[in-house]
Amino acid sequence: MTLILSNDEVESxxxxxxxxxxxxxxxxxxAEGRGASRRRSDIVTPTTLREDGLYxxxxxxGVIPKFGVGAIRLNSDILTFPQAGNEMRRVKxxxxPGDRYVGLVLLFSTHTGEPxxxxxxxxxxxxxxxxxxxIAAKHLSRQESRILAVLGSGWQAGAQVTAHCAVRPLxxxxxxxxxxxxxxxxxxxxAEATGVPARACASGEEACGGADIVACATNAVMPVFFRDWIEPGMHIGTIRPGATEVERGGWDHxxxxxxxxxxxxxxLIYTHGVQVGEDKVGSYGVEHDDWHASLPSLPQIICGRRSGRTDDSQVTCFLNNLGLGYQFAATGxxxxxxxxxxxxxxxLPTDWFTETVHP
Amino acid sequence: MTLILSNDEVESxxxxxxxxxxxxxxxxxxAEGRGASRRRSDIVTPTTLREDGLYxxxxxxGVIPKFGVGAIRLNSDILTFPQAGNEMRRVKxxxxPGDRYVGLVLLFSTHTGEPxxxxxxxxxxxxxxxxxxxIAAKHLSRQESRILAVLGSGWQAGAQVTAHCAVRPLxxxxxxxxxxxxxxxxxxxxAEATGVPARACASGEEACGGADIVACATNAVMPVFFRDWIEPGMHIGTIRPGATEVERGGWDHxxxxxxxxxxxxxxLIYTHGVQVGEDKVGSYGVEHDDWHASLPSLPQIICGRRSGRTDDSQVTCFLNNLGLGYQFAATGxxxxxxxxxxxxxxxLPTDWFTETVHP
Structure with missing residues (x-):
């Protein structure tokens, strides 16, 4: 049988x-070359829904033979690009029908091919x-990290808190x-979910002062964490392409x-009629340069090919730069x-999603 | 509602x-840049099913805004590579369950995003x-083509016959x-399906002698159409990557x-443990060179940017070199x-394949 799950069921x-x-x-x-990932592609075209929108x-x-699975993650989105201050935001x-989004993960067996x-x-x-x-905090933050500062209280923030609680004695x-x-x-x-005391702070500065780990968990297009807040030994995690959450002036520190x-x-593949300006291209990833190429990746650190934190005074920062279909194979x-x-x-009967015809 | 169809229903x-x-x-x-296509990717890894197999x-x-649809075509295959003579064949x-293959097309609306x-x-x-x-024969074969020779009588051959009957007065x-x-x-x-007299021939040479159009429709790894069979005005269609059906010595003619x-x-993305030799890579496409780059594509001929047949004595050949997801958007x-x-x-309820959560 092929299992159809809802978000509530996944969450449970x-x-x-x-x-x-x-x-x-x-x-x-x-990292060991035993799993494989096909990077994200986006085909972008006009949509008949809205003149200012795109489809x-x-x-x-991604495929993980060790787990016996492969996965395809797909999104079929209507996008708009409203102005927010000087920047353009990308809004789905x-x-x-029913005012719903369309994002699916299809999970397959590498043993039989079946869905x-x-x-x-x-x-x-x-x-x-x-x-x-x-996982990045596990390899980059100080072992004895006690204080987590979270910037943001939305959809991503909750997962950041429960996840960090699982790797550090917060x-x-x-x-x-x-x-x-x-x-x-x-x-x-x-506080209720984790059993760890949690308090709201009146400013980002107050939240981050003395924090061991800072988790940026907003969809802000402007920085939310600033140079002056950096302290020795701190680990900072980001979740947006280009790490736009961290003030650029702080990167040298x-x-x-x-x-x-x-x-x-x-x-990125697009048709005529799509004006993909710099801001829009920026939403699909960040320009790759020599500096990025020189950085260790998280898989390289996990497998020991590159070093994570080497002393307690280092300031570390994780750039969660782009999603991988591979992550959905593992999670799926x-x-x-x-x-x-x-x-x-x-x-549902697996026969509905398989065939006798040689494709 | 999201429609789940079987091959029989599609065929009907x-x-x-x-x-x-x-x-x-x-x-x-x-060709006009109003539709967009993402070329095929294959992740290839070991499978636990068979030591000599791969997953x-x-x-x-592909997305066709004019038709209001986008499509993803996917295959989740167990592959083997038996030797056939001197060459390696690629067999799914x-x-x-039920000895079935796994190949799916998911069709989406560019108006709402829904599946x-x-x-x-x-x-x-x-x-x-x-x-x-x-379509290639329509633009490349002689307008008055009367005789179609089909090399092959398997799964692909039937579609070649009915399709050619629709574009030429056979x-x-x-x-x-x-x-x-x-x-x-x-x-x-x-003969029954098309109303056109059809006869079996004892050799390929007999079938092709005097034919206006030759449709290669085999999965042979060796040539099935030879240099000496080429006649002025003939159109030859192929369906295999690299056009291996046509004897290489005939290409100059x-x-x-x-x-x-x-x-x-x-x-092509693969893990360690996958020995992708030249023969196997060949199965995933053909090497691109200056000669290929100089050829017209079918979409370029359709839109008039490049020329198809210009006189009745020309010998023409269509290389149906690789499938496009885009074709499944149109067909879907x-x-x-x-x-x-x-x-x-x-x-099925579309809600099963959509979500309220912002992905």
């Missing part, structure tokens, strides 16, 4: 303490971002986001950068195994 | 005379090959394949070559529209 079985070692092992497989068909693939419009599961990507995409930043969580009610509610929610993967540009493997064991989801 | 609504103009228009859109996850995408093993349909790729893949070669179909019973049965079946697309190599568009109108297929 996907636990950070289980995901982190699975994903770390997957990165090791990738984007995004896909990325939920235009599918094991079809799942939405939303909960998995948040979890793999959080887990990846936590004793205090601090939250800053511009809206006081949001940060208060989020702090309460995180960071001793060690690490990025997720060196191949950090989406393959865990979700599928647990969902099957728990007996949840819709089962 | 997919008719060559309808597919050919749809696909031709799609190629025009591509391959293949995907290719139907290892999914419109999920279909197996087998019948569509044969139809788009046949239709593409017929009066005679000749069939050669090594097995007499197969070619006799196939000739009878084609061909006046005009046309290929489907210039970007004719799959993006037609199949979905007709299946919906006919009320066939399983309807």
């Amino acid at each position: 079985v996907l636990e950070m303490p289980e995901l982190i070692p699975v994903l770390e092992e997957a990165y090791l497989e990738l 984007a068909l995004k896909s990325m693939d 419009v939920p235009a599918a 094991l599961a079809i799942m939405p990507d939303g909960v998995m995409q948040r979890a793999r971002v959080g887990a990846t930043n936590a 004793e205090e969580i601090r939250v800053y986001s511009p809206n006081a009610a949001h940060r208060e509610a989020f702090a309460a929610e995180m 960071i001793d060690l950068f690490c990025l997720l993967d060196h191949d950090d540009n989406a393959e 493997y865990l979700v599928h195994r647990k969902a099957r064991d728990a007996g949840i989801g819709h089962e | 609504v997919l008719e060559m005379p309808e597919l050919i103009p749809v696909l031709e228009e799609a190629y025009l859109e591509l 391959a996850l293949k995907s290719m995408d 093993v139907p290892a999914a 419109l349909a999920i279909m197996p790729d087998g019948v569509m893949q044969r139809a788009r090959v046949g239709a593409t070669n017929a 009066e005679e179909i000749r069939v050669y394949s090594p097995n007499a019973a197969h070619r006799e049965a196939f000739a009878a079946e084609m 061909i006046d005009l070559f046309c290929l489907l697309d210039h970007d004719d190599n799959a993006e 568009y037609l199949v979905h529209r007709k299946a919906r109108d006919a009320g066939i297929g399983h309807e």
Whole structure:
């Protein structure tokens, strides 16, 4: 049977303490050349929905033989690009029936080829971002990190908190986001979820002062973490392409950068009628240069080919620069195994997604 | 609702005379830069099924704004590479439950992003090959072509016959394949299906003597059409990467070559443990060189940017060099529209394949 899962079902079985070692092992497989990843591609065209919108068909693939799975993650998006101050933001419009987004993960067996599961990507995409930043913190932050500062209180922030709690003996969580009610509610929610005391702070500076780990978890297009906040021994995690969260002037004060993967540009294919300006291209990745190429990747650090933190005074920064379909193979493997064991989801006949015809 | 279709259902609504103009228009859109295609990628890794096997996850995408659709075509294959004479063949093993293959086309709306349909790729893949070669014959063969010779009587051959009948006023179909019973049965079946007299021939030479169009439709790794069979005015269509069907010594006697697309190599990504020798790489595309780059593509000829046949004595040859995800967007568009109108297929709630979570 092929399992069809909802985001609620994915969330009910996907636990950070289980995901982190699975994903770390997957990165090791990738570093050792036993796993393989096809970088993201985006086809971008006009859409008939809105004149100021675009249609984007995004896909990325990955295979992890050790786990016996391959996955394709795809998104079929209506995009708009509203101005926010001087910058252009990239906003997805939920235009599918019922005001819904379209993002799917298809999981396949490398033993038989069969489709094991079809799942939405939303909960998995948040979890793999959080887990990846936590794996980076495990290799880059000080072993005895006690204080986590989270900048942001939205969708990504929760996964950052639970993931970091799984890798470091945190004793205090601090939250800053511009809206006081949001940060208060989020702090309460995180304290409840993790059992670690969490408090809302009135400023980012207050949250970050004395913090061992700073987790940037916003979709801000402007910096949210500033040069003057950098302290010896601090680890900073980012989740946006180009690490736009960290003030550029502070980069010289960071001793060690690490990025997720060196191949950090989406393959962008577009039609006439699509004005892909610099700001829009920027949304699909960051320009690769010699400096980026010289940095260690997280998989390289996991497998020991490159060094992570070497002393307690270093300032480290993780650039979670672009998503990999490979992450969805690892996450999907865990979700599928647990969902099957728990007996949840819709089962559809595998025959519906296979064929007798030689393709 | 999202429509789930079987190969039988796809076949019941997919008719060559309808597919050919749809696909031709799609190629025009591509040539004009209004449609977009992401070339095929193959991730190749070991499989636990067989030591001499490999797992391959293949995907290719395309979007046709004019038709309001985008598509992803994917294959999750177990491959083996048996020796056949001096050459290595690439054979897919139907290892999914019930001895089935795994190839899917997912069709999306560029208006809302929603998944419109999920279909197996087998019948569509044969139809788009046949239709593409017929479109090439329409632009490259002599207007008054009366005699079609088909080399091969297998799965691809039937689509070649019905497709060519739709573009040229054929009066005679000749069939050669090594097995007499197969070619006799196939000739009878084609005469019945098309209303055009069809006869089995005892040799390829007999079938091709005096033929206006030769359609190679085998999966042979050795040539099946030879230099000495070339006649003035003849058009030859191929369906294998590298056009291995046509004896290399005959290529100098061909006046005009046309290929489907210039970007004719799959993006090949593989893990350690995969021995991808030259023969295997060859299965994923052909090496691109200056000569290939100089040839017109079929979309360029359709839109008039390059010339097709210019006089009745020219010998022409179409190299259907590699499949495009784009072809599945065009074919899927037609199949979905007709299946919906006919009320066939399983309807599943679109909510199963969409989400409220921002991905």
